[in-house]
Amino acid sequence: MPKITPFLWFDTQAEQAANYYVSLFPDSRITQITRYGSGGPGAPGDVMTVGFELNGQAYTALNGGPHFTFTEAVSFVVHCADQAEVDRYWDALVADGGRESQCGWLKDKYGLSWQIVPQELLDLYSSPDKAAVGRMFAAMMQMVKLDMPALKAAFDGA
Structure with a gap:
């Protein structure tokens, strides 16, 4: 292979x-x-x-x-086990000149794009409850760094 x-x-x-x-x-x-x-x-x-x-x-x-630079057209997704892991990777990758974007996206200090995503979010996306998924997605669209407790609350309708 x-x-x-x-x-x-x-x-x-x-x-x-x-x-x-x-x-x-x-x-x-x-x-x-x-x-x-x-x-x-x-x-x-x-x-x-x-x-x-x-x-x-x-x-x-x-x-x-200097001929080529990174764009958001290519990014690396970091699947995180929990919010603490999201926070740790997020903070490390935006440090020293990185830039936050939205919906869990950021650029590190070298300009490389990353998506820092809690695995629970991906799991909930597969729920058959489309209304819950829609509420969660709407909440996510308002976020910069993903906040899994807030996303879970939106999913649950709280």
Whole structure:
């Protein structure tokens, strides 16, 4: 089976970003660092790529220059066990220059988009009670960081 690895383009922060991400998620590590040689386009010895794993999923970060930036068209979803986990990842990813968006979306300090989602929300979406799901969805649309107790209350009609 072919393996698919997300490839993330950074200007010059690939190693810094990879180290930051592996510090946040369990079962994460740097797996490889390659450096530019004399053929460029980076200066000889500068970091070219960083292989890393987040929770066992492989990624590659490239120092490719300022030509491309991240957009919300691609985001990573973090499935959280509870509100405490939502709060922890949210706070860590918006720290030091990250930006909150809405409905559980944010951009980290490198411009990469994340969705920080409590698993219970996803479970409730599959409920056959469409009115409850609609109330929960309406409440979610008013939120920045997802608040599972408030979402559950909306689902329950409270």
